[in-house]
Structures are given as structure tokens and as C-alpha cells.
Amino acid sequence: MFQKPEKKWTKVLSQPFEKQSKFLNKICKVNRRDALILNERYFDGLSFPLVGEIVELVQKVIAAGEFDPSFRDLILDRLLRVIGIEELYPEDYEDGNECNGDDDNVIFGENYHVYTACYDDLDILVNFINSTDGISNLCDLGSGSGRALFYLAMKVKKELNYLGLELVDERVKFTNEISKYFSLDNVRFQTCDFLEDPQAFHGYDAYYLYDSVGTENVPHLIGHFKNLIDDGQKFYLFFISGWDEIMLSALNELDGLKLVEGNDSHKQEGRVVNIYQTL
Ligand SMILES: C[S@@+](CC[C@H](N)C(=O)[O-])C[C@H]1O[C@@H](n2cnc3c(N)ncnc32)[C@H](O)[C@@H]1O
Structure with a gap:
């Protein structure tokens, strides 16, 4: 049965680093087109303090060389919910987010990051x-x-x-x-x-x-x-x-x-x- 994201993360954060890193790599993947694929369900329903702990973990995993650092800001944006904002910056935005039809979400490129x-x-x-x-x-x-x-x-x-x-x-x-x-x-x-x-x-x-x-x-x-x-x-x-x-x-x-x-x-x-x- 699917565990609530808050509960799942709390459990993961109590585990040894190796397991934490493995979980992060399971829910955040970079595909062959160099796009970040997130398993969305683990990014919703989290409290702000828990998001803070997850951000620390993301930074630790990246510092250990176990995740591509160029995607860090996108993961942090998703955790902070500063996403889907291209429509707020219309004139300079060309490529829309592309969804693959299920819970996962594909996020491309830098886009609004110039701002x-x-x-x-x-x-x-x-x-x-x-x-x-x-x-x-x-x-x-x-x-x-x-x-x-x-x-x-x-x-x-x-x-x-x-x-x-x-x-x-x-x-x-x-x-x-x-x-x-x-x-x-x-x-x-x-x-x-x-x-x-x-x-x-x-x-x-x-x-x-x-x-x-x-x-x-x-x-x-x-x-x-x-x-x-x-x-x-x-x-x-x-x-x-x-x-x-x-x-x-x-x-x-x-x-x-x-x-x-x-x-x-x-x-x-x-x-x-x-x-x-x-x-
Ligand atoms: C480059 S963004 C910076 C966003 C944010 N401070 C950050 O670091 O993520 C600048 C923002 O300033 C806003 N802005 C420009 N002139 C303004 C004004 N006179 N009063 C209020 N906001 C203004 C723009 O609409 C834009 O959203």
C-alpha cells in the first residue's frame, strides 16, 4: 500500500545515508534526453520543516557525488513548490512543461531561472x-x-x-x-x-x-x-x-x-x- 509522503520521508530520513541516497535516486531520475523525472507523489503533502530536512539531504547526496548537481535547483524548486510558474513569465517562455501522462513530471531546462x-x-x-x-x-x-x-x-x-x-x-x-x-x-x-x-x-x-x-x-x-x-x-x-x-x-x-x-x-x-x- 502507498505510504503517505510525509511518513515515507520521515522513515527515509531516519535511515543510513546509503539508503537515503538510494531513495532520492529512485524518485529523481535523469532520462536519456537529459530531463529530470520526478516521482511527483513524494513531493506533495510535506510540511515546511520536513522540506528543509529533505533539502539538506539533497545537498548531502550531491556533495557525495551521488546525484547530478545541475538538477539540484530544479529539485529544490519542486520541494518549495515554486514550479509551473512559466505562465507567470509569459513573454520569454517558449517550451511548456511536458507531462508523460502519469504521476511523473518532466521538467526541462532553465527557463525562468534567469529571473x-x-x-x-x-x-x-x-x-x-x-x-x-x-x-x-x-x-x-x-x-x-x-x-x-x-x-x-x-x-x-x-x-x-x-x-x-x-x-x-x-x-x-x-x-x-x-x-x-x-x-x-x-x-x-x-x-x-x-x-x-x-x-x-x-x-x-x-x-x-x-x-x-x-x-x-x-x-x-x-x-x-x-x-x-x-x-x-x-x-x-x-x-x-x-x-x-x-x-x-x-x-x-x-x-x-x-x-x-x-x-x-x-x-x-x-x-x-x-x-x-x-x-
Ligand atoms: C528578477 S525578478 C526577482 C524575483 C525575486 N526577487 C527572486 O530573487 O527570486 C524581479 C521582479 O520585480 C518585479 N518588479 C519590477 N518593478 C517593480 C515595482 N516597481 N514594484 C514591484 N515589483 C516590481 C517584477 O515584476 C519581477 O517579478
Whole structure:
């Protein structure tokens, strides 16, 4: 008889590493067309803390060389339920997901991953937040599919309040559904144009930015940060650059803000994971 996924995983996680790895390889397979095949039934009905433990296991199995690392982010996305989101990013998406008619699901390629930071880069932020006092809330300006906030909420070892502000209402609905699914009262998303409504992000201990505005709007957003600094607000600013040199220069030159940690991005050469702090 089929065992409930939560029960099955709990059992697997209590077993020796060898058995855990074997189970993971049984439910996540890479086919001859280099597509990831997931046995879907083991990815639903899981609690958020259990997902956190499974993510640790996936990372352990990959570190042991027992699973192809290039599929790690797709597996983590599925565990966090940040999937099926191509329709939320319509203009650049061409190939749809292809289902093979049963419980398994085939996921192709990178697709929307251009819009989001990689988990390795987010780990830099996780480590910083875990080792820094005084961060009790964080605002993602342009939260998109929510991938960054859900990952942070899972990995950060303290209970922060997270707010994602996002222009596209469908993305907000999608991300709030995930929060509801996992009963995450501390992770919420709001439809908002943060350029027009800077009050919406006033008073946070930390801000996260990943290519949130077009280059033409960089001065507008930087102006809001300048106002926060001039008002005496103290905060951290996490900036992961996908392409945005103009935002990077503007942050580096913003009076009252200093770079406390500069890292190379794991995702793209020449890109950065920068952590700033107000003086
Ligand atoms: C590149 S995505 C980043 C997604 C997310 N932060 C992550 O790291 O996974 C940028 C998002 O910012 C949103 N955005 C752009 N301008 C905005 C604005 N003025 N107010 C709110 N959201 C905005 C876009 O709709 C898009 O979903």
C-alpha cells in the first residue's frame, strides 16, 4: 500500500545515508534526453520543516557525488513548490512543461531561472543573516515567484518576518498560495508598485534586490533608499546582480551606505552578491 509522503520521508530520513541516497535516486531520475523525472507523489503533502530536512539531504547526496548537481535547483524548486510558474513569465517562455501522462513530471531546462538568484548565492545571504544580530524582518523588492524568500525562510535559523512586494498580481497570488500551503504566517506577499508606494517598504531591517527594476527606474529606487538613510533608518541591503551594472554602481556610490561583504556570484561570472549596511 502507498505510504503517505510525509511518513515515507520521515522513515527515509531516519535511515543510513546509503539508503537515503538510494531513495532520492529512485524518485529523481535523469532520462536519456537529459530531463529530470520526478516521482511527483513524494513531493506533495510535506510540511515546511520536513522540506528543509529533505533539502539538506539533497545537498548531502550531491556533495557525495551521488546525484547530478545541475538538477539540484530544479529539485529544490519542486520541494518549495515554486514550479509551473512559466505562465507567470509569459513573454520569454517558449517550451511548456511536458507531462508523460502519469504521476511523473518532466521538467526541462532553465527557463525562468534567469529571473531569480541561484540557491548557492542565496546561501551567502543565509549565512550572513544567521551570523548577524538585529535582523528580524526582510523585504524582497520585486518578489516574483517567491523563490528567494521561501528559501531564506527555510534556511535562516531564526524566525524572521518576510514581506515580498510585487507588481504582478498573479505572482503575488501564486506566492501567497505557497505560504498558505506551508502555513507560513511569517512569509507574506503584497501586490504593490514599490516605486510609487515607498511607505510599503519603510522600516525593514533588511532589503533584498535581484534585478527588480529596469535601468530607467534605478535613480527612482535609489532615491527612496536615500530618503530612508536621510531619515536615519538603519538597514542591510542584499544585492544579487543578474545584469544590473547601473544599480550596482548606484549602490556603491550611495552616501550613507557601505559595502560590508562583496562576493562573486556562483551563477554568472562577473556578477556579485553584495551586502551593504547603513553607516
Ligand atoms: C528578477 S525578478 C526577482 C524575483 C525575486 N526577487 C527572486 O530573487 O527570486 C524581479 C521582479 O520585480 C518585479 N518588479 C519590477 N518593478 C517593480 C515595482 N516597481 N514594484 C514591484 N515589483 C516590481 C517584477 O515584476 C519581477 O517579478
